[in-house]
Amino acid sequence: MSSCTRVLKAGSHACRKALLPMALALVLSPLSAHAATTWAPTASHAALLKTLSANSAVAGAPATTSTHYVLNVHGKPQVKELVSPLESTKVLHVAVSLNLRNTSQMQVLIKSINTPGNAAYGKFLTPEQFKAAYAPTDAQVQAVVAHLQQSGFTHISVSANNTLVYADGNASTVGTAFNTTMKTYTHNGKQHFGNDADVMVPQALSGIVGSVVGLQNVSTKHTLSYLGPKVGTQVAATQAVSNVTHSPTEFPGIYDAATTPTAFNTTVGIITWGDMSQTESDLALMTSAAAMNPVNVKVVPVTLGSAVDFSDDSSSDVEWNLDSQSITGTSGGVKQLIFYAAANGKGGPADEELTDAGITAAYNQAVVDNLAKVINVSLGEDETGANQSGTQQADDAIFAQAALQGQTFSVSSGDQGVYLTTNGEFETNAGVVLPAPFSLSTYSVSEPASSPNVIAVGGTKLSTNSGAWAGEVAWNDGVEDAGDGNNRIWATGGGTSLFETAPTWQQTTLGASNRQIPDIAYDASSVTGAQIIIGGQRYSVGGTSLASPIFVGVFARAQTYANNSIGFPASFMYRDFPSNPAVLHDVTSGNNGVTYAGTTYGYNAGTGWDKTTGFGSLDISKFNALAYTWGNTNVPPTTAPPPAAPIALTDDVAVTTQGPAGSSQQFTLVVPNGTASFTVRTSGGSGDVSLYVKRGSAAGASGYDYVSAHPSTNTESVTVRNPVAGKYFITVTSPSVFTGVSVLGVY
Structure with missing residues (x-):
């Protein structure tokens, strides 16, 4: 595809010339955007719904009607502020989601790829193969691009998989392109905006x-x-079974990682937004304090039109720190951690929303990158709002x-229990929690x-005993002051989707017709959650963003382990879970x-x-053995990581290391003049490690000055007396997989 398809900015002569035939065809067509008299619907509906109310006659004056607006989310709460037309200077950064092709065939393939014995089992598609079989065609993309250009949109670009046009x-x-009008109002000092009519496109683009x-x-x-509070303010529990916070590196032990690699x-x-500098800095502090290897971090800024503001949003650093440190601690270290950072309006220019x-x-x-095997999403919103805006439709295509x-996308189920509608906010009167502003029976x-x-x-509240798992209940910390003038429930999200059909595996196992959540659950209460470094200080942090x-x-x-x-x-x-209960911690209360x-x-x-904790939490080592059978068991369990430069040891500072069977990890230690002795x-x-030491060049079984190689142990030691500096x-x-091995050099 030409570069014009990738980046199409207003004023680009080359791109205008390349698209001229398509643009002319659309303009001259009786169904073109600017000649259209017939509009076709999309999945994006009005965000602000108009309602009319009658006003009674007063002092002989006739009765009148007035226009009000409600939000198109679950429960339809009324907008109490003045709603007016959106100013023309407001820049709107949009993503037009195009329909996939051959969707019925695609759903069959999703099932086939994950069905042992099927010819397609384990034969995952590349992004190029997906684009060829299921993505919108180049001609369809060009038609949408031409329509946006004719309507006055600028900074137009197309995603590499042809599914989104920015x-x-x-x-x-917006009015010209989508036959809708934009409105605005101010709430709590922040400008809110939205369309007050359904989004339409010319009939020529219907189905695209x-x-x-x-x-x-x-x-x-x-x-x-x-x-939660700083960890230093936490009151230690005295009972044998305790509810206390934990370092992320303790979760492998609590959830029984044992010898799991x-x-x-x-x-x-990890899906994020804004600047990642503080998160990277705090992650480095966390790994250093835990004697872990530094994390290989990559940040991918994701722009949207001219939205290129990646300023720091300190209020969200809590989230990204929680995500990155919890993943690192629980995994024991990953090959690479990639932050996919959306452009951020927090604290940035007014037009960068x-x-x-x-x-x-x-x-x-x-x-599109297809680099991350697992992707964390600690974000969410009211499902009705996402459905009515068309966000749900766009996201579903990506997840397919x-x-x-x-x-695999792993997504937090929500922190406001069954009350996502108004972000779980409650009102109080004289200290008594009231059900306003919504019905308590509406989930x-x-x-x-x-x-x-x-x-x-989903989320649980975890109990431990001497650092081991001792029990979990469904997470529900009750209704508390949210610190923003509202009272909010803090509890695990769960329930039934109003819009998504249950996947075949839920239809079969649960007899469900609509999607049920969550699937599984882990610790989420800030009382028993993670000790996270934020700005150099440790805080207790919870939420399903931890789970x-x-x-x-x-x-x-x-x-x-499954390669x-x-x-x-x-x-x-x-x-497999119903017939393998030993893999699970079934959560039965809460x-x-x-x-x-x-x-x-x-x-x-x-x-x-x-509908609170799904199947419960997983025992890591038992789950690992089961999950290995879900992959290609004909492939050796692990493959060697790429060669890395030796890690320089510092006197009396331990580091941890790991590797697949038959691999080696390299280190160096600089011994100064006058040293009486040093020990490694x-x-x-x-695992079962052996230790080789050599001065001046690489050590190994075929060449070393000193060796310690006792069978069936990781406890090895070499001491050199009167060493040459x-x-x-x-x-x-x-010879086998080894993990969590401490390496220490002392002189």
């Missing part, structure tokens, strides 16, 4: 354009973390491509957790609603799968 516009261009994302910010993704050969992605379009673009970039490529779930092609992860990263770390371990051959695992989970006036609302945990030791972890090379090797 562009900049304003209220006028699925939805238009980015026309509203009244219902958008938000982070799902719950910040780390995720050293699996790449993980973060909407769902930016997040959808970040999902898509992770799929991921499933075909063998990628909702979070998007994108409700997508059938993601793993939705999802824990699962990502667990599943990344399994992927490394990254496991596909999207949902069908295997629902097939609720994700509230009790009011003697009635308990929400869903209760129970034996087996339920290995200990802990799993200089650089000593140290090699740790094992």
Whole structure:
């Protein structure tokens, strides 16, 4: 495809010339955008719904009617502020989602790729293969591009998989292109905007354009973390079974990683926004404090039209720190951690607003790159809002491509229990919680957790005993002051989707007709959650934004052991978990609603799968053994990572290491003049390592000055007395998989 298809900016003579035939064809067509008298619907509906109310006659004056607006989310809450036309200077960054082709065939292939014995089993598609078989054609893309150009949109570009067209516009261009009008109002000091009529396209584009994302910010993704106090203020529990926070590196022990290899050969992605500098800095502090190897971090900025602001959003650093540190600690270290960062409006220029379009673009970039085997999403919003805006339709297409490529999106199920509608906000009167502003019996779930092609992860409250798992209940910390003038429920999301059909594995196992969430669950309470470094200080942090990263770390371990051959695992989970209860910690108590006036609302945990914690949490080592059978068992469990430069040891500072069977890890230690002796030791972890030391050049079984190679142990030691000063090379090797081995040099 030409560069004009990739980047089409206003004023580009070459691109205008290349697209001229298509543009002329559209303009001259009786169904073209500017000659059209017939409009076709899309999946994007009005964000602001007009309502009319009658006003009674007063003092002889006739009765009148007035226009009000409600938000097109679950429950339709009324906008109490003045709604007016959106100013023409407001820049709108949109993502036009195009419909996939051959979708029935695609759904069959998703199932076939994950069905042992099928000819397609394990034969994941490449992005190029997906584009050729299922993506919109180049001609369809060009038709959409030409329509946007004629309508006045600028900074037009096309995603590499042809599924999204990005562009900049304003209220006028939106009206011309999509036959809708834009409105605005101010709430809590922030400008809100949205379309007040359904989004339409010319009949010529009917069947091509699925939805238009980015026309509203009244219902958008938000982070799902719950910040607790500094760890230093935590009161230690005295009972044997305790509810306390944990370092992320403790979760492998709590959830029984045992000898399970780390995720050293699996790449993980995280969906974020804004600048990642603080998160990278705090992650480096975390790994250093835990004596772990530094994380190989990559940041991929995802622009949207002219939205290129990646300023720091300090309020969201909590989320990205929680994600990255929890994944790193639980996995024991990954091959690479990729942040897919959407352009950020927090604190940036007024025209750089973060909407769902930016997040959808970040999902898509992770799929287009096809580097991350597992991708964490600790974000969510009211499912009705996402459905009505067309965001759900756009996201579902992306997650379907991921499933075909063998990628797994892990998504937090939500932090407001069954009350996603108004972000879980409650009102109080004299300290008594009231059900206003919504009905306590009206439930909702979070998007994108409700997508059938993601793993939705709910939350638990964890108990430990001497660092080992001792029990879990469904997470529900009750209604608390949210710190923003509102009272909010903090509980695991779960329930039934209003819009998504249940995937075949839920239809078969649960007898469900609509998608049910969550699938599994992990620790989420800030009381028992993670100790996360934020700005150099440790805080307790919870939320399902902790639960999802824990699962990502667990599943990344399994992927490394299975040589990254496991596909999207949902069908295997629902097939195998009911008959393998030892793999699970079944959570059988707790609720994700509230009790009011003697009635308990929400869903209760129970034996087996339920709408609070799904199947429960996973025992890492037992799950790893089961999940290995979901991949290609004809392939050796692990493959060697690429050669790396030796790691320089510092006097009396331990580092941890790991590797596949038969591999070696290299280190160096510089011994200064006048040293009486130095010692190199290995200990802990799993495997059977041997230790080789040589001055001046690489050490190994075929050439060394000193060796310690005791069978069936990782406890090895070499001591050199009156050493010659200089650089000593140290090699740790094992005939089997080794993980979590401490290496220490002391002089």
